[in-house]
Amino acid sequence: MVNKKKDTTVIVGGGHAAGTLLTALLQKKYQHEVVLVSDEPHPPYQRPPLSKSYLAGEVDQSSLYLKPRSVYENAGQQLRLGVRVEGIDRYAKSIKLSDQSTLKYDRLVLATGSHVRRLKAPGSDLKGIHYLHDIADTDALRNQLVPGKRLVIVGGGYIGLEVAASAIKKGVNVTVLEAAERLMQRVTGPEMSTFFYAKHTAAGVDVRLGTAVTGFEAGDKGRVAGVTLADGGNVPADIVLVSIGVIPETTLAENAGLLCDDGIVVDEFTRTDDRDILAIGDCTRHRNLFFEKMQRLESVANAVDQARTAAATLMGEEMPYDSAPWFWSNQYDVRLQMVGLSQNHDQRVLRGTTNDKGFAVFYLLEGSVIAVDAVNLPIAFMVGKQLVQQRKSVSADALSNTDIELKSLI
Structure with missing residues (x-):
């Protein structure tokens, strides 16, 4: 009897989406060969702690790993780490790697994530200017966060504010420069922005809103010494973190001729316009069944849910991705949990x-709950998830009345 050759599924990426997909395939007893290729030297790991507990030195590197490398390899999954995918040949069904080797695939999953948006301004190549996206970035930044140093953070979003909270607790002098009128303006409402502004200023962070950065000043030995502002001012700095968002990593997909539009376009089963190529996580733009429009989400929840859908698709199952998006952020003693898009x-x-101690903001559209932001109030987040998923119509009076139990509104 001749054994039929197993198909090979190649996963490109080393983040939460890739790691969750590996685990899901293990759980489903996927019978084909699986090879993961990542340009980082680490097995798949979680990125949220990079700006929080890992930056603060509260957890070690191994705790970031979704699973130890041995778990995958003992199950027969191959990890090709520290090697970069340089191209996809869709006709030969192979990928070219940076070590000059090629790897054949029957099914390919792109979990390429995103890369940081860089600030193009005079002096942006000076030493001491950091971006935060991977373990190496956090290691480099953490080594410089010592008491008395002056850290300037360009950007008042999740990452910038989480780093501010971690750094101020280390005795670092922190200034946050945000070009918009309020903090986290893109993702939350004025009430939350005002709350977090007060939280950071009370902790000693110098938060400056409506402040645009035009460049960086050089000091000794090519190191940054200050940040120049659009109004002509200057903020002295020993260290700078630029945190102004990310861009989906679509270069491989674009060069291979896959449909891309601010992300790799996929359907509700994570399939691209090539039936043998899937894509998951931050790099994708998809039509979630929960929403009518195409969208791209930068969140762990999206990466995990799309990975599970991709695993089902690879197994020949039909499991469309239609979860309500959710997010979280830890700053000081505050846990912000958000569900829906407001x-x-x-x-x-x-x-x-x-x-x-705990409060929440409910966002309504034509009387229906479309999003909830909860601060230290997990019940509001949990109930909010169901209200958003059901597109439940709830009166403003009932939502605001703390004498009414939230569970009763489901």
Whole structure:
């Protein structure tokens, strides 16, 4: 009897999406060969702690790994680490690697993630200017965060504010420069922005809103010494972190002729326009069944859920991705949990007050709950998930009345 050759599934990437897909395939007892290729030297790992507990030195590197490398290899999955994919030949069904080797595939999954948006300004190549996206970035930044140093953070989004919270606790002098009128303006409402502004300023962070950066000043030995502002001012700096967002990593897909539009375009089963190539995570733009429009999400939840859908697709199962998106951020003693997308709301309802230990903001559109932001109030997040998923219509009075149990609104 001749054994039929196993198909080979190649996964490109080393983040949460790639790691979750490996695990899901193990759980489903996927019978084909699986090879993961990542240009980083680490097995798949989680990135959220990079700006929080790992930066603060509270956890070690191995705790970031979704699973030890041995778990994958003992199960027969191959990890090709520290090697970069340089091209995809869709006709030969092979990928070219940076070590000059090629790897054949029957199914290919792109979990290429994103790369940081760089600030193009005079002096941007000076030493001491950091970006934060991987373990090496955090290691380099952490080594410089010593008491008394002056850290300037360009950008007041999740990452910038999480780093600010970690750095100020280390005794570092921190200034946050945000070009918009409020913190986290792209992802949350004014109430949350005001709350976090107060939280950071109370901790000693110098937060400056409506402040655009035009360049960086050089000091001794080619190191950054200051940040120049659009209004002509200057902020002295020993260290700078630029945190102004990310860009989906689509170069491989574009060069291979796959459909891309601010992300690799996939359907609800994570399939690209090539039936043998899937894509998952931050690099994708998809039509989640929960929303009518195409969208790209930068979140662990999206990466995990798309990975599980991709595993089902590879197994020949039908499991469309239609989860309500959710996010979180830890800053000081605050855990912010968010579900849904609030951008198009026409009404905001505050439950509790921003002086309470826990409070929440509900975002409504035509009477239906489309998003919830909860601060130290996990019940609001959990109930909010169901309200958003159901597109439940709830009165503003009921949402704001703390005498009414949130569970009763489901």
